[in-house]
Amino acid sequence: MRSVRMPRNIPIWFFVGVLLTIYGALIGGHGVYAWVTHERSVVVLSNLHAAVWWGGMILILGLIYCAKFFPRRQQ
Amino acid sequence: MILAPNAGIASKLFLVAVAAPPPVHGQLAHLTPLDVSVIAIYFAMVLFIGFYLRQASNTGEQFFLAGREMTAWIAGLSFVSANMGSLELMGWAGSAYQYGILATHWYWIGAIPAMLFLGLVMMPFYYVSKTHSVPGYLKLRFGESSRIVAAFSFAIEMILMSGVNMFSMAVVMKVVLGWNITFSILMSSLAVAVYVGLGGLRSAIYNEVLQFVLIWAGALLVPILGLVEAGGWHKMVAKIASNYRGQDYVHLWRDTGHFSANPMGVHWTGIVFGLGFVISFGYWTTDFLVVQRVLAARNLRAAQMAPIIGSFFKMAVPFIVILPGLLGLVVLKNPNGTLLHLVGQNQVSALHPHSFNEVLPLMMVRYLGPGLLGLGITALMAGFMSGMAGNVSAFATVWTYDIYQPLIRKRATDSHYVAVGRWATVLGVVVSIGAAYLVMHAAGIMDYVQALFSFFIAPLLGAILMGMFWKRATAAGGFWGLLLGILSSVSLFVWVRLDPSALSIVAISPDAKSMAENLYRALWSFLISIAITVVVSMFTQPRPVAELDGLVYGVTKLPFQEPVPWYHNQWFWAAIVVVVFAGLNILFW
Numbered sequence: 001m002r003s004v005r006m007p008r009n010i011p012i013w014f015f016v017g018v019l020l021t022i023y024g025a026l027i028g029g030h031g032v033y034a035w036v037t038h039e040r041s042v043v044v045l046s047n048l049h050a051a052v053w054w055g056g057m058i059l060i061l062g063l064i065y066c067a068k069f070f071p072r073r074q075q
Numbered sequence: 076m077i078l079a080p081n082a083g084i085a086s087k088l089f090l091v092a093v094a095a096p097p098p099v100h101g102q103l104a105h106l107t108p109l110d111v112s113v114i115a116i117y118f119a120m121v122l123f124i125g126f127y128l129r130q131a132s133n134t135g136e137q138f139f140l141a142g143r144e145m146t147a148w149i150a151g152l153s154f155v156s157a158n159m160g161s162l163e164l165m166g167w168a169g170s171a172y173q174y175g176i177l178a179t180h181w182y183w184i185g186a187i188p189a190m191l192f193l194g195l196v197m198m199p200f201y202y203v204s205k206t207h208s209v210p211g212y213l214k215l216r217f218g219e220s221s222r223i224v225a226a227f228s229f230a231i232e233m234i235l236m237s238g239v240n241m242f243s244m245a246v247v248m249k250v251v252l253g254w255n256i257t258f259s260i261l262m263s264s265l266a267v268a269v270y271v272g273l274g275g276l277r278s279a280i281y282n283e284v285l286q287f288v289l290i291w292a293g294a295l296l297v298p299i300l301g302l303v304e305a306g307g308w309h310k311m312v313a314k315i316a317s318n319y320r321g322q323d324y325v326h327l328w329r330d331t332g333h334f335s336a337n338p339m340g341v342h343w344t345g346i347v348f349g350l351g352f353v354i355s356f357g358y359w360t361t362d363f364l365v366v367q368r369v370l371a372a373r374n375l376r377a378a379q380m381a382p383i384i385g386s387f388f389k390m391a392v393p394f395i396v397i398l399p400g401l402l403g404l405v406v407l408k409n410p411n412g413t414l415l416h417l418v419g420q421n422q423v424s425a426l427h428p429h430s431f432n433e434v435l436p437l438m439m440v441r442y443l444g445p446g447l448l449g450l451g452i453t454a455l456m457a458g459f460m461s462g463m464a465g466n467v468s469a470f471a472t473v474w475t476y477d478i479y480q481p482l483i484r485k486r487a488t489d490s491h492y493v494a495v496g497r498w499a500t501v502l503g504v505v506v507s508i509g510a511a512y513l514v515m516h517a518a519g520i521m522d523y524v525q526a527l528f529s530f531f532i533a534p535l536l537g538a539i540l541m542g543m544f545w546k547r548a549t550a551a552g553g554f555w556g557l558l559l560g561i562l563s564s565v566s567l568f569v570w571v572r573l574d575p576s577a578l579s580i581v582a583i584s585p586d587a588k589s590m591a592e593n594l595y596r597a598l599w600s601f602l603i604s605i606a607i608t609v610v611v612s613m614f615t616q617p618r619p620v621a622e623l624d625g626l627v628y629g630v631t632k633l634p635f636q637e638p639v640p641w642y643h644n645q646w647f648w649a650a651i652v653v654v655v656f657a658g659l660n661i662l663f664w
Contacts, residue, residue, distance in 0.1 A: 010127065012149060012281045016288050019120055023113060023292070027446035030109055034444070043444045044406075045300050051447055054296055 010071040017065025024059025031055050102253035103433065104440045110449025117289070117453045118266055121282050121460070125270025128278045135489045138275035138496050139207060139472045140371050145280060147377040151384030153280040154368040155392075156287035160240065160462030164294070164396055164455065165247065169432035171400025172417055174339040175315075175324025176663060177331075178400070179393045184351040186389050187656045189359035191649050193369070194382035197360050199633050200543050201370060202378045203625045209363040209539070210477040216542040216626050217553030219481065224557055226477035228531045229363055230470055234503055237466035238510020244459035245511070251436045252452070260511055263456070267463045268504040271471075272497050276371060279461075279468040283368075286457035287388075293447075293454030294395045297435075300442040301402035314405045318414060324401065327663045334584050341594065342584065349594030353601040354529075357536035364469045376636055379645045386652050390659065396435075403434040406441070463507065471499040530568065533597040534560025537604030545612075546620060546627045552612030560604025567596045 031051025034041065106114075132138045145153075170178040206212045210229060214222035245259035270278045305311040312325050322338050323330050330336040331343040359365060359382075372378035407415040417434060418427040429437060439451040475496045484491075538557040541548045570577045571592055579585040582595045623630045641647050 012284050015120065015124060015281065016285060019116070019285065020288070020292065022116055023446075023450060026109060026113065027450065030446045031444075041444050044441050045304060046444065048300070048303070050296060050300060050442070051444055054447065058292055 011069045013065050013069040014071055017062045017067075017069060020058050020062030021066055022062070024055050024057070024062050026055075027051050028055025028059050102249075103251045103436050104448060104452070106252060106449060106452070107445040109446045110452065113446060113449030114453050114456065117457060118262075120285070121266060121270050124281050124285075125273040125278045128274030128281065132273070132275040132277060133490070133493065135492050135496075137277065138493045139475065140367075141275070141277035141280055143371055144373050145368075145371045145377070145381075147372060147380035147384055149280060149284055150369055150372040150377060150381035152287050152388065153283040154365055154381055155385040155388050156283040156290075156461060157365055157368055157465040159287070159290065159389075159392060160458045160465075164290070164458055165432055165435050167396045168400040168403075168435040168438075169417075169430070171397040172403045172434045173400075173431045174337075175322070176327055176397060176401065177337060177339045177341070179327060179397050179663070180346050180350060182389060182393050182397070183327075183656060183659060184346060185355045186359060187386050187652065188351060189355040190382040190386040190389065191652060192356065193360045193366075194379045194645060195649055196628075197539075197543065198369060198378045198382070199375060200626065200628070200631065201366060202372075202375050203631060203633065207370075207476045208473055209361055209366055209535075210473060212626075213538065213542070213553070213557075214477070214481075216623075217538070217548075218550040220554045221538065221550070221557055222477055222481070224554070224561075225535065226473050228561075229473045230478060232531065233364070233466040233470040233473070234506045235510050237463045237470070237503065237507035239514055240459055240462045240466070241507055242511035242514045244456065247436070247455065247459075250433065251440075251455075256515070260508060263460050263463065264504050264508050267460055267467060268501055271464050271468050272500040275496065275500075276367065276468050276472070279464045280368060280371060282457075282464060283461045286454075286461040289450070289457045290454045291395065293450040293452075294399075294435075294439075296447060297438045297442055297451070298394055298398040298402065301399060301406055301438060305402055305405050311402060311405050315401065318404065324404065325663070327660060329664055334582075342582075345582065345594040345598075349598045353533050353536060353597040354594065356540075357532035357597065357601070361535045361539050362532065363473060364465050367469055367472065375634055376639070376643075376645065380648070383645055383648050383652060387655075390652075390655060399438045400434050403438060407434070407437055463504075467500055467503040467507065470503040471496045474499040474503075529593055529597065530561050530564040530600075533564060533601040534558075534604040537601050537608065541605060541608045541612075542626070544628050546623055546630055547612055547617050548608055549612045549615040549617050551615040552608040552610075555611045556604045556606075556608030559607045560600050563603045564596055564600035567599060571596075 028051065031049055031054075033039070035049050035052060131142070134142075136142055167178055167181065201209075201212060204212055204215055206215060208226075208229075210222045210225040213225050241260050241264060242256075244263060245254075245256040248254040248259040249256055270282060274281070302308065302311065305314065315324050324338065328343060331341060331346060334340050334342050369378050369381045372381050403417070407417070409415050415429065415437075416427060417429050417431045417437075418424075420430045420432070423430050436455075439448060443451050475492050479495055479499075480487075480492065534557050537560055538553050541556065542553055567581055571581060578592055581592060581599070620630050625631050
């Protein structure tokens with residue numbers, strides 16, 4: 001079986017994409033959960049559900065960066 | 076991030092604030108498991124990047140200059156990000172709360188013209204000379220003596236500032252989250268030592284780009300929600316005028332015709348010539364921490380474009396730093412609904428439990444729920460760590476090439492110097508930890524650490540400008556101009572400390588406030604540096620013109636640059652920056 005080595009040219013934008021995707025999923029996901037379960041919030045303007053749309057935006061941006069800057073694998 | 080004069084004054088206030096006795100209130104924020112996860116994931120990512128880039132940091136060029144492979148965008152973003160640390164974010168938000176929109180000057184006139192000048196005029200010389208550092212350029216132009224003065228000054232201030240950064244971050248984490256100071260210091264320094272020691276400048280730059288994105292992702296939501304709550308910009312301005320009668324917080328230039336007419340106590344001449352020229356040019360064109368990022372660009376055009384790209388983002392930073400400070404004047408309320416008033420650190424009491432510099436964390440806690448708060452805190456921590464990493468990576472380069480190589484071991488293999496650089500990184504972090512604990516036990520030292528930077532930057536600008544643009548400048552002229560310029564700045568500082576009334580002479584007005592001191596001291600020390608360089612040069616022997624190729628404007632053959640479409644041309648984009656810059660200053664006149 002051929003071993004697959006780490007690509008040597010992963011651009012920084014791919015790392016940015018991965019991080020934003022993870023954060024967007026976590027924050028947006030929790031925001032949706034909190035909205036659906038009517039979780040009590042102590043922050044001001046909680047009725048705007050900022051975690052949902054901000055998390056969603058970060059997730060979309062992250063996915064775009066991951067797709068655009070996906071590194072080629074070296075085999 | 077080094078505490079640049081670009082943000083030096085507010086940062087100085089912030090540093091004095093965080094060094095004072097702990098606040099009377101409990102911690103500001105309580106993290107949920109989601110918030111902790113967000114922070115932990117960030118640490119995992121930066122360490123992974125360091126390990127991943129180890130394989131690409133084996134030569135001197137790779138370790139100290141990231142292989143000179145960075146694109147204009149990456150070099151440009153790290154150029155801005157290396158300067159935009161959390162100390163600045165919090166310090167300037169606090170300054171905006173205290174002094175209003177005038178704080179924006181440090182981001183606009185205090186940065187943009189200098190960044191354009193660096194990109195369009197100075198980068199060809201830094202790049203063509205193939206120097207590893209700014210002290211390295213001084214050595215090529217004026218000889219070893221000037222390099223040694225610059226190198227030791229850089230090395231000492233970088234490490235001290237890294238320690239100050241580290242301590243300030245630890246205090247902020249204690250105030251905001253209740254974290255133990257030693258835990259914060261060790262956690263952040265270990266992470267920085269690992270990812271910079273392994274991956275060198277490339278790792279530092281990658282993490283600065285990451286930090287830049289995180290700062291916007293974590294902090295941008297605060298002014299957006301703040302404007303929603305305030306009812307928009309115009310309603311915010313009306314409420315500020317109503318809440319703070321007699322003080323103008325929302326005009327950039329209108330009230331700078333007299334020291335006593337504005338909250339900051341400055342005059343437009345100090346802003347334009349002291350800040351806009353001497354301090355900002357001195358920092359953005361000569362400070363090795365930021366110049367190193369541009370030197371890592373892959374070709375001359377990318378090196379010239381990088382500061383221009385950075386300038387667009389620099390102009391946008393007030394939206395996430397200054398605007399939250401202004402919004403704090405309107406939206407921060409006590410539990411009983413009355414307006415919350417923040418005060419100076421030495422005025423914090425049970426009646427007024429929060430200081431100016433807590434405005435950004437207070438705004439974050441006000442609007443950011445679980446997850447988002449963790450992202451905001453991560454943005455602050457990323458800012459602090461990138462500042463430390465920037466200082467440490469710059470220190471490792473200056474130590475290796477400007478101190479170790481010329482003074483200790485002149486001839487060694489490239490791999491030897493890379494090893495020295497890795498150990499210098501570790502040494503730099505260890506000394507920074509020591510500096511952090513020194514500052515913890517002697518708060519007053521921070522005042523002098525910050526002043527150390529300001530002593531140096533204006534005279535250095537004088538030396539660099541004379542070296543780059545006047546072929547008659549001699550080695551002796553450059554050295555004495557630099558040294559006596561530094562001594563004059565120290566003398567003015569000491570004079571005002573010993574006799575506060577001397578400020579009226581230094582700033583040429585009895586109405587000048589302490590904020591004006593830095594601006595005018597920089598101006599005078601710069602002029603003295605220039606004058607000494609000219610006088611000494613006229614009495615000493617210049618180098619033959621043929622030896623100045625690559626070092627001086629007018630005798631340097633710049634590399635031919637292939638014509639490119641107008642949308643890739645650096646002059647076109649610089650013109651756009653000028654138009655936007657002018658428009659913003661008119662809009663907020």
